[in-house]
Amino acid sequence: GESVGLHLPTLSVQEGDNSIINCAYSNSASDYFIWYKQESGKGPQFIIDIRSNMDKRQGQRVTVLLNKTVKHLSLQIAATQPGDSAVYFCAENNRIRDDKIIFGKGTRLHILP
Amino acid sequence: DAGVTQSPTHLIKTRGQQVTLRCSPKSGHDTVSWYQQALGQGPQFIFQYYEEEERQRGNFPDRFSGHQFPNYSSELNVNALLLGDSALYLCASSLDRGHDEQYFGPGTRLTVT
Structure with a gap:
């Protein structure tokens, strides 16, 4: 079936270092990918998205890389800050087929002082 | 401009009972999607409403139903x-059947005892 998974459930990063959160997806028909950040007690917050016709997209302090050959997605956060502590989800969607967004299980990012 | 709001914040019910949760979309949005997020898991798509109709549905039983009102x-x-x-x-909530960025509310925590 369709699934979006993550390699690591928890990631600890020193404050100021760069963070890299990885994600594997299984549905090769997915054409749209999103990274969400979820802080405790809040709903997921959109960070950045990328369409399947791209392999890299940059935002403010964040970069998403997409490798369709191996069905791999990553989120890079530059100069990690304490406010980046949260659970990060990758999600996929096949926009031609439907509007369902399929979420992975999440990676908790822990910032070390 | 208020974002997505949900009520109630928390709810405790007993097995066999029925529950109704409410959502007001972000101003200007016409599409509402519902997700269930179990502890430690990513959100799972339940269904999506657009123009007062259920447009998409995930793998949830008929016990889960919804409604969208004329005010979205x-x-x-x-x-x-x-x-x-x-x-x-x-x-x-989103605009245009979810083809735009989805904005999440804070959620309703349901506990069934």
């Missing part, structure tokens, strides 16, 4: 509650 607000109803229905229920 939405309700999620769950009948014959099971212990396994305990979760955070998230509402997300």
Whole structure:
């Protein structure tokens, strides 16, 4: 079936270092990918998205890389800050087929002082 | 401009009871999607409402039903509650059937005892 998974459930990063959160997806028909950040007690917050016709997209302090050959997605956060502590989800969607967004299980990012 | 709002914040119900959760979308949005998020898991798509109709549905039983009103607000109803229905229920709104970025509300924490 369709699934979006993550390699690591928890990631600890020193404050100021760069963070890299990885994600594997299984549905090769997915054409749209999103990274969400979820802080405790809040709903997921959109960070950045990328369409399947791209392999890299940059935002403010964040970069998403997409490798369709191996069905791999990553989120890079530059100069990690304490406010980046949260659970990060990758999600996929096949926009031609439907509007369902399929979420992975999440990676908790822990910032070390 | 208020974002997505949900009510109530928390709810405790007994097995077999019925529950109704409410969502008001972000101003200007016409599409509402509902998700169930079990503890430690990613959100799972329940269904999406657009133009007062259910447009997409995930793998949830008929005990889960919904409604969208002319003002685009939405309700999620769950009948014959099971212990396994305990979760955070998230509402997300978007414009144009979800082809735009989805904005999530803070969720309703449902506990079934």
